[in-house]
Amino acid sequence: MSGRVLVTGGAGYIGIELVDELLDAGREVTVLDVLLHEQRERAQELRERGVTVIEGDIRDPVARGHALKGAEAVVHLAAIVGDPACARDPELARQVNVDASLALAEEADVERFVMASTCSNYGRMADPATPIDETGILAPVSLYAEQKVAVEQHLLTAEAPYAVTCLRFATVYGVAPRMRFDLTVNEFTRDLWADKELEVFGEQFWRPYVHVRDAARGIRTVLEAPLDAVRGEVFNVGDSGENYRKLDLVTEIQRQLDTGTVSYVRRDEDPRDYKVSFEKVKRLGYAVTRKVPDGIAEVAQALDAGRFPDSWSPRYRNIP
Numbered sequence: 001m002s003g004r005v006l007v008t009g010g011a012g013y014i015g016i017e018l019v020d021e022l023l024d025a026g027r028e029v030t031v032l033d034v035l036l037h038e039q040r041e042r043a044q045e046l047r048e049r050g051v052t053v054i055e056g057d058i059r060d061p062v063a064r065g066h067a068l069k070g071a072e073a074v075v076h077l078a079a080i081v082g083d084p085a086c087a088r089d090p091e092l093a094r095q096v097n098v099d100a101s102l103a104l105a106e107e108a109d110v111e112r113f114v115m116a117s118t119c120s121n122y123g124r125m126a127d128p129a130t131p132i133d134e135t136g137i138l139a140p141v142s143l144y145a146e147q148k149v150a151v152e153q154h155l156l157t158a159e160a161p162y163a164v165t166c167l168r169f170a171t172v173y174g175v176a177p178r179m180r181f182d183l184t185v186n187e188f189t190r191d192l193w194a195d196k197e198l199e200v201f202g203e204q205f206w207r208p209y210v211h212v213r214d215a216a217r218g219i220r221t222v223l224e225a226p227l228d229a230v231r232g233e234v235f236n237v238g239d240s241g242e243n244y245r246k247l248d249l250v251t252e253i254q255r256q257l258d259t260g261t262v263s264y265v266r267r268d269e270d271p272r273d274y275k276v277s278f279e280k281v282k283r284l285g286y287a288v289t290r291k292v293p294d295g296i297a298e299v300a301q302a303l304d305a306g307r308f309p310d311s312w313s314p315r316y317r318n319i320p
Helices: 012-024 037-046 061-068 082-090 088-109 145-157 184-193 212-224 246-256 292-304
Strands: 003-006 027-034 052-053 071-074 112-118 163-169 171-173 198-199 206-211 235-236 243-244 263-265
Touching: 003 012, 003 061, 012 027, 012 037, 012 212, 027 037, 027 061, 027 263, 037 052, 037 145, 052 061, 061 071, 061 206, 071 088, 071 212, 082 088, 082 145, 088 112, 112 145, 112 212, 145 163, 145 206, 163 212, 171 212, 171 292, 184 198, 184 246, 184 292, 198 246, 206 212, 206 292, 212 235, 243 246, 246 292
Parallel strands: 003 027, 003 071, 027 052, 071 112, 112 163, 163 235, 171 206, 198 263
Antiparallel strands: 206 243
């Protein structure tokens, strides 16, 4: 694997981990990112490692054009991520997640274009206990997933001059330089570690999970795969054994920690309920290196070590 890779959102939660993977593989890397929260510090660290960091908005055509110069591949991670963030400002979400994504795809003169998507595209399944694969019906139940489905469908049906690959990630967790505590495993672990009362709704709902480093490794795997193996393809990124109910997550956290209390409540705002099959991505030689119990231990150890002294700070969430 050689050549320059543009990573949009490359200073974000998955992005920084991906940049590490690409540098380890000997790739030149350009990052386009708005550098929110504490990301300017991370950006300086990336520059010191030889990464070209462009502070700019994916909606800005000048910034996009600058970032695309010399790139042989694009990994498009930049987005308003998650249901709450999209619901807070639907117009901004449309501009970033749909309009800017399609503009970037139109302007790219590259060999490969990897689009970050989500297993939330599967929505709520009639039989959530039966794992769904990439050929399954898409039934998004949130604006975020609807936007990802729209972009996927456009990219996969357009006659692009490059190889398009869409990656539907399981729900991500784990410690990373741009830490997030608004993700289920990380949030549940933090709350119980801090001896808080954790309110859990939809405890019987299924969802797949993948460690942030393994999410980044999944992208690297696709970039290193032969073009014919990934052109026009969709891959779920995760592991078939890593489907959990929220109840299962709580049980595992309580097995590792003896602090905090849990109450189960009824809410209707997040009806997602699905198990996912990840057998297809294995054909590329991909396998996860960490599982949810490992991630729980990792988060708890980081909190013990004082790495996140104010873990409720807005900088650890996608929205304040």
